Amino acid sequence: xxxxxxxxxxxxxxxxxxxxxxxxxxxxxxxxxxxxxxxxxxxxxxxxxxxxxxxxxxxxxxxxxxxxxxxxxxxxxxxxxxxxxxxxxxxxxxxxxxxxxxxxxxxxxxxxxxxxxxxxxxxxxxxxxxxxxxxxxxxxxxxxxxxxxxxxxxxxxxxxxxxxxxxxxxxxxxxxxxxxxxxxxxxxxxxxxxxxxxxxxxxxxxxxxxxxxxxxxxxxxxxxxxxxxxxxxxxxxxxxxxxxxxxxxxxxxxxxxxxxxxxxxxxxxxxxxxxxxxxxxxxxxxxxxxxxxxxxxxxxxxxxxxxxxxxxxxxxxxxxxxxxxxxxxxxxxxxxxxxxxxxxxxxxxxxxxxxxxxxxxxxxxxxxxxxxxxxxxxxxxxxxxxxxxxxxxxxxxxxxxxxxxxxxxxxxxxxxxxxxxxxxxxxxxxxxxxxxxxxxxxxxxxxxxxxxxxxxxxxxxxxxxxxxxxxxxxxxxxxxxxxxxxxxxxxxx
Amino acid sequence: xxxxxxxxxxxxxxxxxxxxxxxxxxxxxxxxxxxxxxxxxxxxxxxxxxxxxxxxxxxxxxxxxxxxxxxxxxxxxxxxxxxxxxxxxxxxxxxxxxxxxxxxxxxxxxxxxxxxxxxxxxxxxxxxxxxxxxxxxxxxxxxxxxxxxxxxxxxxxxxxxxxxxxxxxxxxxxxxxxxxxxxxxxxxxxxxxxxxxxxxxxxxxxxxxxxxxxxxxxxxxxxxxxxxxxxxxxxxxxxxxxxxxxxxxxxxxxxxxxxxxxxxxxxxxxxxxxxxxxxxxxxxxxxxxxxxxxxxxxxxxxxxxxxxxxxxxxxxxxxxxxxxxxxxxxxxxxxxxxxxxxxxxxxxxxxxxxxxxxxxxxxxxxxxxxxxxxxxxxxxxxxxxxxxxxxxxxxxxxxxxxxxxxxxxxxxxxxxxxxxx
Amino acid sequence: xxxxxxxxxxxxxxxxxxxxxxxxxxxxxxxxxxxxxxxxxxxxxxxxxxxxxxxxxxxxxxxxxxxxxxxxxx
Numbered sequence: 001x002x003x004x005x006x007x008x009x010x011x012x013x014x015x016x017x018x019x020x021x022x023x024x025x026x027x028x029x030x031x032x033x034x035x036x037x038x039x040x041x042x043x044x045x046x047x048x049x050x051x052x053x054x055x056x057x058x059x060x061x062x063x064x065x066x067x068x069x070x071x072x073x074x075x076x077x078x079x080x081x082x083x084x085x086x087x088x089x090x091x092x093x094x095x096x097x098x099x100x101x102x103x104x105x106x107x108x109x110x111x112x113x114x115x116x117x118x119x120x121x122x123x124x125x126x127x128x129x130x131x132x133x134x135x136x137x138x139x140x141x142x143x144x145x146x147x148x149x150x151x152x153x154x155x156x157x158x159x160x161x162x163x164x165x166x167x168x169x170x171x172x173x174x175x176x177x178x179x180x181x182x183x184x185x186x187x188x189x190x191x192x193x194x195x196x197x198x199x200x201x202x203x204x205x206x207x208x209x210x211x212x213x214x215x216x217x218x219x220x221x222x223x224x225x226x227x228x229x230x231x232x233x234x235x236x237x238x239x240x241x242x243x244x245x246x247x248x249x250x251x252x253x254x255x256x257x258x259x260x261x262x263x264x265x266x267x268x269x270x271x272x273x274x275x276x277x278x279x280x281x282x283x284x285x286x287x288x289x290x291x292x293x294x295x296x297x298x299x300x301x302x303x304x305x306x307x308x309x310x311x312x313x314x315x316x317x318x319x320x321x322x323x324x325x326x327x328x329x330x331x332x333x334x335x336x337x338x339x340x341x342x343x344x345x346x347x348x349x350x351x352x353x354x355x356x357x358x359x360x361x362x363x364x365x366x367x368x369x370x371x372x373x374x375x376x377x378x379x380x381x382x383x384x385x386x387x388x389x390x391x392x393x394x395x396x397x398x399x400x401x402x403x404x405x406x407x408x409x410x411x412x413x414x415x416x417x418x419x420x421x422x423x424x425x426x427x428x429x430x431x432x433x434x435x436x437x438x439x440x441x442x443x444x445x446x447x448x449x450x451x452x453x454x455x456x457x458x459x460x461x462x463x464x465x466x467x468x469x470x471x472x473x474x475x476x477x478x479x480x481x482x483x484x485x486x487x488x489x490x491x492x493x
Numbered sequence: 494x495x496x497x498x499x500x501x502x503x504x505x506x507x508x509x510x511x512x513x514x515x516x517x518x519x520x521x522x523x524x525x526x527x528x529x530x531x532x533x534x535x536x537x538x539x540x541x542x543x544x545x546x547x548x549x550x551x552x553x554x555x556x557x558x559x560x561x562x563x564x565x566x567x568x569x570x571x572x573x574x575x576x577x578x579x580x581x582x583x584x585x586x587x588x589x590x591x592x593x594x595x596x597x598x599x600x601x602x603x604x605x606x607x608x609x610x611x612x613x614x615x616x617x618x619x620x621x622x623x624x625x626x627x628x629x630x631x632x633x634x635x636x637x638x639x640x641x642x643x644x645x646x647x648x649x650x651x652x653x654x655x656x657x658x659x660x661x662x663x664x665x666x667x668x669x670x671x672x673x674x675x676x677x678x679x680x681x682x683x684x685x686x687x688x689x690x691x692x693x694x695x696x697x698x699x700x701x702x703x704x705x706x707x708x709x710x711x712x713x714x715x716x717x718x719x720x721x722x723x724x725x726x727x728x729x730x731x732x733x734x735x736x737x738x739x740x741x742x743x744x745x746x747x748x749x750x751x752x753x754x755x756x757x758x759x760x761x762x763x764x765x766x767x768x769x770x771x772x773x774x775x776x777x778x779x780x781x782x783x784x785x786x787x788x789x790x791x792x793x794x795x796x797x798x799x800x801x802x803x804x805x806x807x808x809x810x811x812x813x814x815x816x817x818x819x820x821x822x823x824x825x826x827x828x829x830x831x832x833x834x835x836x837x838x839x840x841x842x843x844x845x846x847x848x849x850x851x852x853x854x855x856x857x858x859x860x861x862x863x864x865x866x867x868x869x870x871x872x873x874x875x876x877x878x879x880x881x882x883x884x885x886x887x888x889x890x891x892x893x894x895x896x897x898x899x900x901x902x903x904x905x906x907x908x909x910x911x912x913x914x
Numbered sequence: 915x916x917x918x919x920x921x922x923x924x925x926x927x928x929x930x931x932x933x934x935x936x937x938x939x940x941x942x943x944x945x946x947x948x949x950x951x952x953x954x955x956x957x958x959x960x961x962x963x964x965x966x967x968x969x970x971x972x973x974x975x976x977x978x979x980x981x982x983x984x985x986x987x988x
Binding site for chain 3: 010011012013015016017018062063064065106107108109110112113114116117119120121122123124125126127131134135139143144145149150165168169170171182183185186187188224244248251252424425
């Protein structure tokens with residue numbers, strides 16, 4: 001008979017990455033069936049309840065409380081695991097109390113940090129969503145620009161924060177802004193790309209990463225890449241940050257060409273954004289992913305894909321896709337993506353190639369994934385449904401192991417499409433992880449086509465990752481769109 | 494910023510200004526009955542927020558019975574205890590009489606009190622003379638030796654000090670503190686530098702005014718042998734500096750922190766003279782040989798008034814030697830305490846600086862909002878009394894103010910601003 | 915008419931001064947990091963000045979007190 005044990009620590013915060021690392025250690029212990037260490041937000045409690053580890057104790061936790069929840073085979077194992085969890089939590093981490101281990105004080109508040117660094121010009125905020133807006137407000141009220149990595153921030157707060165920022169002439173990137181490059185400094189999930197004269201304003205983090213890396217491949221650099229957060233171009237937010245980003249890059253002497261990246265915006269927002277674009281004398285590339293016909297101002301060109309946006313901004317010609325000697329045995333493509341925008345871009349390629357597909361993050365013209373795998377299914381593993389309570393696949397590639405192995409076993413699947421996103425914030429060796437996960441069985445009879453978003457200067461080094469994949473028999477395409485076309489080709493042949 | 498935030502900001506600026514612009518001067522030593530006409534026979538002032546005999550801890554009861562015998566209100570300790578239980582004495586906090594007292598903090602009508610005047614605002618504050626170390630009333634001691642010493646303080650040292658201080662025209666205290674900080678004192682657990690500095694200034698005047706050489710020698714010996722002599726001066730000074738900051742509408746600054754061995758109490762400027770209390774915590778620290786935490790009485794005394802003005806635990810960075818009391822604390826961690834307290838304070842005191850922290854001023858003016866926000870509780874350096882009356886001091890260490898007082902105070906303060914919880 | 919329009923004619927020094935957002939693009943980035951410690955470590959490793967905040971939920975995670983603090987200017 002399994003035993004569920006919960007413990008709650010009031011007002012105890014650790015960042016989710018640290019907590020997930022700790023939970024993994026607990027799960028690995030003898031007799032432990034499942035375990036979670038999470039802040040007590042309603043969403044997290046639901047996840048723990050679904051995993052069968054939550055009891056009334058944990059259920060009573062507040063969003064600011066830490067819940068330690070575990071299920072073990074018997075009381076002895078449960079107690080042992082709980083003791084281990086306590087000891088891991090109590091291990092000194094920097095200066096958690098007034099008696100710091102380091103002999104150095106780390107500020108507890110933005111106020112104190114600002115006193116320590118009075119000329120700080122950017123606050124990078126990645127606290128849990130329920131608390132992020134309050135911290136953002138504190139930074140803005142102190143005259144500090146904000147990059148808010150946190151997601152699950154209520155949209156009313158987003159609007160309020162962005163209006164406050166606009167009033168004060170401050171840049172409010174996010175919430176849910178994964179990527180920015182400012183003055184050559186990669187922030188959040190970003191790649192080490194050369195500095196140059198192309199500026200990017202993007203509502204999608206991986207979109208910014210793919211375009212900036214493809215530009216780097218074409219020999220071009222970035223002046224600044226500004227993130228807006230995924231909801232900025234929705235009607236209720238009205239593109240406040242997008243408009244401000246355009247304004248800034250338009251005025252920025254170092255920026256020659258401006259690339260805009262977003263999912264298809266609300267009509268009302270598209271109108272004001274394009275109106276602002278038209279007021280500039282600089283050339284623009286507008287990538288509203290999947291949008292193929294929309295009237296553009298004279299100085300702007302529409303790019304339906306990230307790949308095309310990079311080509312237009314660099315003036316580079318399309319290169320032919322590498323041809324594969326392999327052939328697909330199964331009929332269908334299974335796409336398993338870490339990057340949501342990568343998944344969207346692949347859908348564009350499929351749709352425009354006239355290949356019917358479904359997705360859990362379907363773009364216009366593509367069907368919703370309904371659980372039926374007997375079709376071309378393009379899945380964003382970074383979507384909330386998959387990541388709730390788990391690390392994002394860009395940080396923890398193990399999230400993809402299970403669906404990948406399932407796809408390889410499925411005789412109906414001829415081609416597996418996967419993306420790798422390198423750079424800061426990302427896993428240290430996602431290619432190595434994948435090859436290890438495949439193990440002795442290798443790719444088997446399935447063709448795996450991959451794209452690797454990254455540069456030679458990234459910590460993971462793109463060519464090293466490519467080599468690992470190719471050595472394992474995986475086809476590596478020069479871009480995500482190219483990988484999609486190869487997959488289309490393979491299942492059509 | 495919202496209107497409310499602006500109002501609070503302005504009120505807090507004024508509260509801090511009143512503390513920082515204070516000019517505290519030790520002006521004499523006076524009999525309590527003369528200085529405090531409201532203080533009647535039979536009234537016993539104690540440390541901390543209000544408390545009844547029933548709820549008093551052991552040392553506090555020990556001190557009460559001792560001082561009742563000293564005042565002649567009871568024939569012996571047993572008689573005093575019976576009378577106390579029967580309600581024969583009135584108990585009131587020192588803070589209600591412009592007074593402060595360390596540990597048990599007994600103040601009664603015939604004792605001699607040191608007087609600090611805040612020249613900027615004219616107000617006065619009082620504190621009894623420090624009894625020295627060992628078995629003393631502030632730690633609940635109440636035997637003949639203890640009472641005789643208080644008698645001597647009252648009859649001999651008090652008048653002698655008064656004459657000397659008046660002869661000098663008063664002793665400005667800000668400069669003494671500033672020097673003491675550069676010499677390793679934080680004015681709560683360590684007062685050796687300031688006690689010496691004070692004695693250096695007093696000695697010539699004492700020599701001029703003392704009744705005879707024998708008296709002079711005894712006075713000098715007593716002060717010179719007591720490393721904590723200055724503590725009570727610093728406390729009266731703290732009270733004199735914080736009182737003008739009381740009752741500023743809209744200010745969330747703490748104007749007093751004190752403990753009676755049972756409850757910890759704070760007052761906040763914007764909520765006037767209301768006490769917010771929560772159970773005191775146990776100090777953590779080092780114990781004299783033969784004693785342990787099992788012997789310790791919970792936190793006690795008005796001495797946390799020095800933390801209220803940025804000294805004690807808040808000035809730990811100036812006193813690396815004191816960090817040794819916190820168990821495993823390294824001397825290099827002293828600054829961490831001061832930085833931590835900086836997070837909950839409104840300002841740094843530019844006149845009281847810490848050389849080893851690049852002359853950072855001591856953090857001053859505790860803001861209850863910042864305490865509740867950060868969860869960083871004020872750190873208080875303190876002595877530890879034995880829980881049984883009469884035994885005395887058994888150790889020293891640090892203690893944290895309990896969270897509850899600040900949370901209650903925040904809710905009450907918000908109500909004064911028209912903000913509902 | 916002698917009075918200058920505060921908006922249209924306001925191209926004074928104050929208006930010419932770049933906004934703090936523009937300044938961000940013109941000056942070296944100096945970061946206050948609130949949340950994931952890894953971000954601060956990566957920035958430090960690149961030589962970017964960063965001050966990490968050892969963040970804890972305000973008011974020890976008590977939502978009522980946190981809301982009160984927000985109304986009181988925190």
